Amino acid sequence: MKSAAFQYSRPETVAEAVALLTAAEGSAMPISGGQSLLILMALRMTMIDRLVDISRLPELRELRDDRSDVFIGASTTHAMIEDGKIPDPSTGLMSRVASRIAYRAIRNLGTIGGSMALADPSADWPACLIALDAEVSIAGPDGQRWEKAEDFVSGAYETILLPGEIVLGFRIARRQSMRWGTAKVSRKSGAFADSMAVFVEAAGDGLPRAALTGTTSHARILPRVGKYAQNRSILDPGDLRAAILDDLAEIVPDADAYQLRCHVATVSRAITDARAS
Ligand SMILES: Cc1cc2nc3c(=O)[nH]c(=O)nc-3n(C[C@H](O)[C@H](O)[C@H](O)COP(=O)(O)OP(=O)(O)OC[C@H]3O[C@@H](n4cnc5c(N)ncnc54)[C@H](O)[C@@H]3O)c2cc1C
Numbered sequence: 001m002k003s004a005a006f007q008y009s010r011p012e013t014v015a016e017a018v019a020l021l022t023a024a025e026g027s028a029m030p031i032s033g034g035q036s037l038l039i040l041m042a043l044r045m046t047m048i049d050r051l052v053d054i055s056r057l058p059e060l061r062e063l064r065d066d067r068s069d070v071f072i073g074a075s076t077t078h079a080m081i082e083d084g085k086i087p088d089p090s091t092g093l094m095s096r097v098a099s100r101i102a103y104r105a106i107r108n109l110g111t112i113g114g115s116m117a118l119a120d121p122s123a124d125w126p127a128c129l130i131a132l133d134a135e136v137s138i139a140g141p142d143g144q145r146w147e148k149a150e151d152f153v154s155g156a157y158e159t160i161l162l163p164g165e166i167v168l169g170f171r172i173a174r175r176q177s178m179r180w181g182t183a184k185v186s187r188k189s190g191a192f193a194d195s196m197a198v199f200v201e202a203a204g205d206g207l208p209r210a211a212l213t214g215t216t217s218h219a220r221i222l223p224r225v226g227k228y229a230q231n232r233s234i235l236d237p238g239d240l241r242a243a244i245l246d247d248l249a250e251i252v253p254d255a256d257a258y259q260l261r262c263h264v265a266t267v268s269r270a271i272t273d274a275r276a277s
Contacts, residue, residue, distance in 0.1 A: 003041035007050040014059050014139050014168065017052050022141050022164035024050045030166050031055070032075055032114035035106050059139075059168055060113065063087060071137075073169040074113020082107060089172040090132060093180040093198070097128045103190045113167040116149070119218060121156040122192035124184070126219035131180075131198035131211035134172045140165030153218045175202035181273025183266040185214075195262035199270040201229065210267055214259075215252045222247035222267065229271060240268060 007024075011017040021028045026049030031037050033055065040046040054060060060075040065087035072086055080086060082098035101107055101115075101124050115125040116136065129136075129149040136152045138145050141164045149170070153159055161167070184196040193214040201208035207226040213219040228243040229235060244267050248260060255263065 001042055001044060003038070004044060004047055006041075006048050008053065009050065010053040010056070012057075014054075014057055014166065017054050017057060017166060018139060018141055018164055020050070020052045021166070024052075026050065028052060030117075032060075032111045032117075033077065033109040035102075035110040036114065036118050036120070054166055055111070060166075062169060067174070069171050069173045071169055071171050072112065074116075074167040075111050076113075076169075078102075078107035078110050078112065078115075079104065081112065089174045090128075090180065090200075091178050093132070093182065093200070094128060096182055097124050097198070100124065100184050113169065116152065116170075117159060117161065117167055119153045119155070119157050119159050120192065121216060121218055122194075122196070122214045123219070124193065124196055124213065126153045127196055127198045127211040127213035128182070129170060129172075130219055130221055131200045131209045132172050133209060134170045136170055137168040138165050139168050144168070146171070150221060156217050158218070175200075175205055177203040179274045179277050181270040181275070181277065183269035183273065185262045185266055195259070195266045197263070197266035197270040199229075199267070199274045201274060210270065212247075212251065212263060212267060214262070214266075216254060217252075220251045222251070225267060225271075233275075235271065235275075237268075240271070244268065 009020050028050040029048050031051045060073045062073040063086050064071040070087045070089040078098040078101045081094050115123050134149040135146050180200045182198045185194045195214040197212050199210045208229045210222040210225040224243045224246045244264050
């Protein structure tokens, strides 16, 4: 199937892109790597009157290392992160996460900003960025704002983006003595996750953060798991499982036995990996 006809614009600046999205007659959407949107359009699950191509905007390709934190532009591809072509505040976590997204051909074009904006309930970046407590930079008709990654994705394919707004990029703090682990279960290599967990802890940084994706809704922090792991160098497998199940009861109350098993396995493995590093 082919997509319905649409208008195409390639603005030169963020201001121009926002103006095009805001002023468009009918529906308008930004397109970045096109790895999800073009498929949805070809299947006619998404019908758009105007595509605004933001993939080459210099502001969205920025990579900045400000010592205490790093800014990663929204148009940074999964492959660039996988290949270590970004300043890395995560000591390798982001490269590992990127390497497990889809296939290399998709990673060459798909972007971290597009993945967050799409907010697929099984996408990898939302879990990684909320575990890292990242902030999202957003530009729109009313100017620029920063939001916590944890608040940015609000449901399955839902974000807090308002009409005309685009994601500029992500700010991630550098942490001292950071340890991390991640685990993903999918039915075949390159497929979206049935479950994917990220665990991050750092010296003097408050609660460890365990995040889970592959839920029916959106990536979430597991607060009881973080609290249980805090200040405990040795974790009791039974107590850890109980903490995970408590969080799952709240976050995925409708999970079946297979899903629960996957989630318990990925969260436990992510923590074990972090502690072994
Ligand atoms: C076969 C296959 C397997 C995949 N497997 C995985 C997987 O295992 N894990 C995973 O996480 N992902 C997976 N993906 C998704 C892939 O990572 C996509 O690249 C990603 O979800 C979208 O990024 P994109 O840059 O291509 O966005 P696009 O397709 O260009 O856009 C996606 C959506 O985001 C919006 N958008 C894009 N950029 C911005 C921005 N800067 N600001 C605001 N809105 C924006 C668009 O309007 C659109 O609604 C898979 C995709 C395919 C086709």
